[in-house]
Structure formats: structure tokens, C-alpha cells
Amino acid sequence: MRIAITGASGFVGRQLVPLLRNKGVEILLIGRDPEALRRAFPQCNVVSYTDLSAAADFDSLLHLAVINNDQAADPTEIQRVNVDMPVDLCRQARALGIRRFIFVSSIHALDHSNRSDYATSKRLAVERLSDISGIEKWGLYLPAVVGGELAGRLALVSRLPGFLQELALLSLRSLKPTVSIARITETILDLPETENPAITLVIVADDQSANNVYRTAKRFIDIVFSLSIIVLLWWAMLIIWAAIRLQSPGPGIFLQDRIGRNEQVFTCLKFRTMYVSAPNVGTHEVPAAAVTPLGHFLRRTKLDELPQVINILRNDMSLVGPRPCLPNQANMIIERRARRVFEIKPGITGLAQVRGIDMSDPAGLATCDHEYLQLQSLLLDFKIILQTARGAGSGDKISTAASSPDESANPSVKSDRQ
Template sequence: MRIVVTGASGFIGKQLVPLLKARGCDLLLVGRKREILDNLFPGIATSSYSDFLKLANGFDCILHLAVLNNNQVADWDSFVRINADMPIEVCRKAKAAGIRTFVFISSTHALELNDKTSYAESKRLAVERLATVEGIGRWVLYLPAVVGDQLGGKLAVLNRFPTPFRRAALEVLKAFKPTVHVSQLADTLRNLEPLEGDGIRNMIVTAGQGENVVFSKAKRFVDLAFSLSIVALLWWAMIAIWVAIRLQSPGPGIFRQQRVGRNEEQFTCLKFRTMFASAPNVGTHEVPISAVTPIGHFLRRTKLDELPQVINILRNEMSLVGPRPCLPNQTDMILERRGQGVFAIKPGITGLAQVRGIDMSNPAGLAQCDREYLQLQSLGLDVKIIVETATGAGSGDKIRGSNITP
């Protein structure tokens, strides 16, 4: 694979270029000062921005790393010039050189629409503008904090400590914030699918939390602490709700329904019954509003119908935060989630899609949002989702013809 790299003298580039070279990539490094690149990477071809068109013929893709980072102080115009204008200019030059694919490195900060910093806003602006460039394939890679043998940014202070301590501290920090190792980024780039013509695709590149013992133990501790606290503090309210449901309409106070959980294993999900016993066993968005009992409206609006699911958490079938579990007969939803690898984690009482207002009437959109949570999950994100849920963010699965949520 032949790759043109801009911004190779930055923190990521210094660690990434040797890894790409070791993976057999033929590289051309482009920068404002060739002498800096020549000193950093002896034996690798370099070029200035004005001359690289002459040397880039026959290269497969161009990787744009040049950036004005969020830890640098600059005005808005500077962020736009470097983070938005420059990528478009380089992309158009790559097209003129016959390069088939342009790879733009963005940040997961840009995925947070509430992040109004100049850095995040300029990165979003760049992606908007890239969508208008025609005649070249475009990849947008969203990266969290990048770690390697050396750490940068706020994590650079850990470079002063011995390697064992640094690794242990990183495991703890990773539990609170998603990361990606520079070697994983190198592998992703090496195996990146070429995009032909006007194609544009996005990808989040993270290490995930699958192998982080600190995260898994801490998440389970939070789940257990929450569930036991609910049982200890609200047992009387749960009994009162159960009695009220039984008195108002025929049927059980607790509604039991099979749901699809981790690794596609089915489990019995518990909720307070909010519908008449004759309601169909389908997704909530398919149920008519007339199927909801009078007290059911209140329970759904206040989310009190979810309280029995603390039992599912204690059974280790669910988590406090995760993708909402679907029904076994929601085959479209299952297929979409299977394709996105979502069943690798436990479902949750609330989740990223819920606070964003994405429900199961949109299987593809919901599965993509669940995939985003899978890639970005951290204790910090979980806390944010819990707070947003408690303050009424999102809408969840709506009852057909109403704004009532499950």
C-alpha cells in the first residue's frame, strides 16, 4: 500500500509512520518544512505541499494528519484555516494527482454535538465540506485519545513514570475515557477498504473496553450498587405500584417478556405492566395508545415501569446502561445489531440511543447508535447517559400515535 501522509511531524505521526513502514507501506511524507521530516524519518521520501503532486502519482491514498489540536490556543479563524480549509485543499490536490482515497482524521469530540469548542466545530465543518468534494473516495476516521509507547496531551505527565506504573494507570484512565493504541490505527489504515468515485464513509476507531478488567469490574460494581440501593430504598414504592396495577385492571402486576440479550441469549425481562392483558406481544412502537392503562401512562412517563429490571441487573442479564433489549420476533433489529456486533455487550435499562431519541422503529439507525456506544463506552459516558436519562433527555420507543415512552 502506498500512502501519502501529511502532518507526520505531530504526536500521532511520529509514532504512526514507523509502524506503517514496518507493515510494508510505501510512504511519502508531506509537510511545510521538509528538513524536519528528513531528520525525523531518514530514508523515507518527503515533499513540501507545493511539490507533492509531482511525486504522488500512483499512490493509493492520502492520510491527512495535519491539525490544530484542542490543546493549542488559537482564534476561530486559525482553527478553520488549518482544520477545515486545509483538508479540502489537500483532498482536491490528491484528486488531481490521481489518488483514489482521501483519509481524514477527525476526533470523537466532533461526534459530541454539545461540544462547541473551536476544535470540535472546525472538525465538523471539515466533514461537511468533504461531503461536497467529488471524484475521490473519502474516509473519515474518528479517534479518541491516542496512546502509544509515548503519551501526549494531558496524558504526557505519565511519561515520567516507570513502564509498569504507566500501564496500570492507563488501564484505569481507559475505563473512564475511550482510547486507541497507535498500532491499532496502523492496522486499520493498512487494511482500509479503498473507496471508488464519490464514496464517503465514517469509522470510529477505538480499542473498546472488551479487555479492560478495570472497566468491567467497575461497571458491574455500579450496576450492583444501583440495584441494591433501589431495592433497599424503594421496595415500598414497588409494592404500592404493584398493588395499584392489580386493582386498576385484570392481569399480573409484573409483566414478563422474552428479550434478546448478550450473545443473543434470551432472558425474561421484568417490568411493571402498563398495558391491558390483551395487548399484542410486539415492539412498543407498534402498540396502539388504547392498549395503555390509565396508570400505565403515568408509569411510562416517569419511567417507574422500569424499576423491576433491577432484578435483571442482579441476575447479570442487564446493565444500567447499554442497548435496549429487543424482542426475539424483531428480526430486522436482530440482524442489524448482529451486523454491528452489538450483542457483544449486555443490554441496559437506558442507553445512548434512548437519550438521543432513537427508537426501534428505525432498526438501522438504532443499531448504528448502539455500535457507537459499544466503541465509545466508558464510565464517563455511562454517567453522562444516566444524568441525561434522569433529566428527561430523549424519548425512547414511542407508543404508536403518542409521545409516551416505554
């Protein structure tokens, strides 16, 4: 494999180049100061941007050059380096017969509420790269990078005694997502061929399932939350149960099979919000008339989810995670299976919920669930919990289709779905 690289003198490039060379990759470095690059990488071929033709017919052009938020630059310069440069390089790569253009960004650019010059420019670059045809394009989104050396706030860890560094890193990684240089290297070398005419975006992060600090802390939070709800709100749950029973025939607690971690079926508990005649389908397919008057209030306030604290104690669910789907939602299962969403426990609330994405959009929901899988961390969980508490998202939307006269008039119910 032959890879041309821009921006190799940066933090990621300094550690990535040696690993790629150790994998047998032929490297060509491209930069504004070729002499400085030769001193830093004496075993690599180096050219300037004006000699880009030396990369003709290379397998990939990996673009690392960037102006970050911590660098002093005016908006015009940021636009030139972060937007115009990658777009121009991608077009030149296509003309030179380079098969693949790899654009590297930070996960900060995924957050559209982040209006920093860096994040805004990176999003604009992706939009413009998507319009270029005739070359395979990939966008790699990286969280904090961990390698042989540590940068940014992670550099503080290197001052600790050796025996404490690993524990400190695990603790920090549980708070925010990270990625190792080795993982970035593997991702670059293993990118499959894609026929996507736009740009294929991938989050590259280390798996939190291997982080015992994260797993222990998340489970501890789940248990403390569930027990607190039971101890503090048992009386409110009892009142809600009684009110449901009094308003319409049927049980106060609704039991329903859902798909959990590793596609295992479990029984999900909720307060019943629909007449028992409601069909066993996703909420977005259920007519609005199937929801009881009290059910509308419970769903709007999300109080119908309170019994799921029992599911958390059973370890079927977590406080934060993808919302569990029904066994008969085949499209949803296929989309989630393709994105490895079933590798983690479902949750009472999640990233998709606070963004207002529900199960009426299986592909969009599964994509958002996969983003959470890649970026899960304690700080992200706390953020989602706070947004949920503030009323972010509207929950699963019910259908706006009218029900039949018999169905809407008959409160002899069947079951609350989702």
C-alpha cells in the same frame, strides 16, 4: 501499499510513520517544512505541499495536519487548516489518481453540543468532504491516543514506576476511551473498499471488553445500584404493583423475551403498562389506546423499568447499554448484528435513549448503539445516567395510530410490549 501523509510531525504521526514502514508501506511525507520532516524521518521521502504531484497514483492520502484546541490560532486560520486544507487536498488527490482520502479527527467532533472551534471546524470539514465525488473518503475518529510515548493528561502516567504504569493506564482507559497507535495502524491498512458516495465515518478505539478494571467497575456499579433500589424502594415497587393490579386485569409484573448479549434470549421484567390485549410487537407499533392510564405515567417517569434491577443482578443486563429488542424484530437484529452491538450486555438506559432514538429507526438506533460500543467508559456511563435522571429522552414512543373500537374498549389485556 503506498501512503502519502500530511501532518506527520504531530504526536500521532511521529509514532504512526515508523509502524507503517515496519509493515512494508511506502511512505511519502508532505509538509510545510520539508527539511524539518527529513531530519525527523531520514528514511522517508519528503515533499512540500506545492509538490503534491509526487503522490500521483498513491493508494491513500492520510491527512493528519490540524490545529487543535490547545494551539493558539484565530478562527480564520482554524478554518483554513481544519476545513479548507483537507477539502482542497481531497480534490487534488482525486485529480492525481489517488484512490482514497483518509481524514482524521477526534471523537470530540462527534458531540454536537461541543461548540469549540476545533469540533465545529472538523464537523464542517466532514460535510464539505461528503460533497466531493470521484474518490473514496474515510473519516477516522480517535479518542485519546496511547503509544510509545504519552501525551496530554496521559503523560502523567509516564512519571510512575514501571510496575504501576500498566495498572494506571488500565484505570484511566476505564474512565475514558483510548486507542493505541497499533490499532490505528491496523485500521488504516485494513480499510475495505467502499461505494459510499459521501464519507464513511469510523470510530477507532480499543475494546473495553479486554479491560478488567472497566469490566469489574461496571459490574460493581450495576450490583450496588440494583441492591440500593431494592433496599430503598421496595415499598414503592410494591405500591406500583398493587396499583397496576387494581386498575386493570392482569399481572403487575410483565415478563417478556428479549435478545441479550451474544444474541441469547432472556426474560426481561417490567411493570405492566399496557392492557394484556396489546400485540407482541415493538412499542412504536402499539396503538396509544393499548396503554393504561397508570401506564402512561409509569412510562413517562420510567418507573416501569424498576423491576429490571433483577435482570441486572442476574447479569442479563447492565444499568447502561443498548435497549434489548424483541426476538421478532428482525430488522433491528440484522442492523445490530452488522454493527457488533450484541457483543455487549443490553441496558436499562443507554446513549440512544438519552438522544431520543427509539426502535422505530432500526438503522439509526443500531448506529448509535455501535457508537456506545466503541466509546463505552465509566465517565460516559455516568453521563448517560445523569442525563436519564434529568429526563433526557422520551423512551420508546408508542404508535399514534388509532386502535380498533373493540380493542380500545376491551381492557381484557394480553401483554405490555417494550
